[in-house]
Amino acid sequence: MSGKVLENILTPQLEELREKGLYNIIDTLEGPNGPVVKIGGKEVINMSSNNYLGLANDERLVQAAIDATKQYGVGAGAVRTINGTMTIHEELEKKIAEFKHTEAAIAFQSGFNCNMGAISAVMTKKDAILSDELNHASIIDGCRLSGAKIIRVKHQDMDDLWRAAKEAVESGAYEKIMYITDGVFSMDGDVAKLPEIVEIAETFGLLTYVDDAHGSGVMGNGAGTVKHFGLSDKIDFQIGTLSKAIGVVGGYVAGTRQLIDWLKVRARPFLFSTAMTPGSAAACIKAIDILMDSTERVDRLWENARYLKEGLKKIGFNTGQSETPITPCIIGEETVTQEFSRRLIEEGVYAKAITYPTVPKGTGRVRNMPTAGHTKEMLDQVLAVYQKVGEALSVI
Numbered sequence: 001m002s003g004k005v006l007e008n009i010l011t012p013q014l015e016e017l018r019e020k021g022l023y024n025i026i027d028t029l030e031g032p033n034g035p036v037v038k039i040g041g042k043e044v045i046n047m048s049s050n051n052y053l054g055l056a057n058d059e060r061l062v063q064a065a066i067d068a069t070k071q072y073g074v075g076a077g078a079v080r081t082i083n084g085t086m087t088i089h090e091e092l093e094k095k096i097a098e099f100k101h102t103e104a105a106i107a108f109q110s111g112f113n114c115n116m117g118a119i120s121a122v123m124t125k126k127d128a129i130l131s132d133e134l135n136h137a138s139i140i141d142g143c144r145l146s147g148a149k150i151i152r153v154k155h156q157d158m159d160d161l162w163r164a165a166k167e168a169v170e171s172g173a174y175e176k177i178m179y180i181t182d183g184v185f186s187m188d189g190d191v192a193k194l195p196e197i198v199e200i201a202e203t204f205g206l207l208t209y210v211d212d213a214h215g216s217g218v219m220g221n222g223a224g225t226v227k228h229f230g231l232s233d234k235i236d237f238q239i240g241t242l243s244k245a246i247g248v249v250g251g252y253v254a255g256t257r258q259l260i261d262w263l264k265v266r267a268r269p270f271l272f273s274t275a276m277t278p279g280s281a282a283a284c285i286k287a288i289d290i291l292m293d294s295t296e297r298v299d300r301l302w303e304n305a306r307y308l309k310e311g312l313k314k315i316g317f318n319t320g321q322s323e324t325p326i327t328p329c330i331i332g333e334e335t336v337t338q339e340f341s342r343r344l345i346e347e348g349v350y351a352k353a354i355t356y357p358t359v360p361k362g363t364g365r366v367r368n369m370p371t372a373g374h375t376k377e378m379l380d381q382v383l384a385v386y387q388k389v390g391e392a393l394s395v396i
């Protein structure tokens with residue numbers, strides 16, 4: 001009975017999404033997520049991953065995961081506060097704090113969990129959160145969960161932030177006020193204006209929260225956007241993911257000892273969900289060691305990103321406001337964007353369409369994620385395919 005009810009409701013909605021080109025098909029990768037991936041038996045150049053530094057399938061990380069799995073087993077066994085915490089998870093948190101130049105850090109099972117847990121552990125109904133309108137979905141959900149008043153701030157608009165902060169403070173209605181922003185915005189690749197944000201935060205006494213999922217391992221010679229601006233002691237919450245440049249899985253908050261102690265007793269995904277696997281924790285430690293040891297991979301990433309961006313612009317594509325390796329090609333209309341991506345894949349370039357609701361309506365794009373693992377030859381091939389498909393669909 002209930003199956004029928006669900007079917008009646010969901011089937012027409014799914015059909016509508018498909019008709020509007022808003023239904024994303026999930027492809028199956030037949031192997032590792034490297035610069036080249038195999039889909040349907042065919043090898044294609046991968047321009048869709050967040051594996052910025054090529055660490056997701058790095059032999060040293062694989063070996064670290066194997067060694068730790070042999071030592072600790074495949075699973076953490078239980079929630080850390082209930083069954084005790086393994087030394088490997090503590091080592092990871094120490095490593096993250098060292099990497100982020102903070103007193104302490106806490107690791108979560110994912111970046112998404114981290115935002116859900118950290119925001120709602122600190123902010124309450126008595127508080128207000130000022131949030132950039134293009135912040136990641138996990139930030140939006142974490143804000144909602146906290147029960148705080150959410151005040152959307154125009155994207156990267158410092159005048160609007162100033163106005164909103166002033167209004168919130170002068171209202172006298174809130175115990176705490178926090179400003180939350182992505183460090184690097186995932187769909188456009190622009191960088192948060194942290195020096196101005198810190199100035200405004202100091203003027204109005206705001207807490208500051210930076211989710212650097214796309215900046216860590218990329219900005220500041222790999223140390224992240226906060227370090228890039230030299231503001232490590234000015235940002236209250238430094239958030240990151242271990243799933244992108246670090247190449248594994250997990251999320252973290254780096255901050256003061258007091259903040260981390262609080263999150264360990266109040267962040268619900270930490271308290272009620274089993275820790276990441278020991279193998280993942282060990283692979284993350286290895287990745288951070290590699291990053292702290294040399295900037296070679298980060299340098300290669302930026303070199304590849306510049307090469308691709310320049311090439312796309314020369315052909316006539318609009319790559320938007322990106323200041324980082326995230327390289328969107330803004331196409332516009334949803335169905336054209338989907339068709340564009342379909343043809344790219346047909347021609348051997350795996351770059352996916354990103355459309356509404358992930359980005360605003362009419363700003364559909366194909367997002368390219370160059371990595372340290374791509375060769376110049378691969379990028380030349382990507383540019384040739386973009387030119388061919390762009391001309392065929394009259395979008396350049």
Ligand code: PMP
Nearest residue numbers: 110111112136138186213241243
């Ligand atoms: N925050 C931002 C800004 C992100 O881009 C993402 C990943 N898309 C996340 C958080 C979630 O990270 P994870 O994939 O580790 O859950």
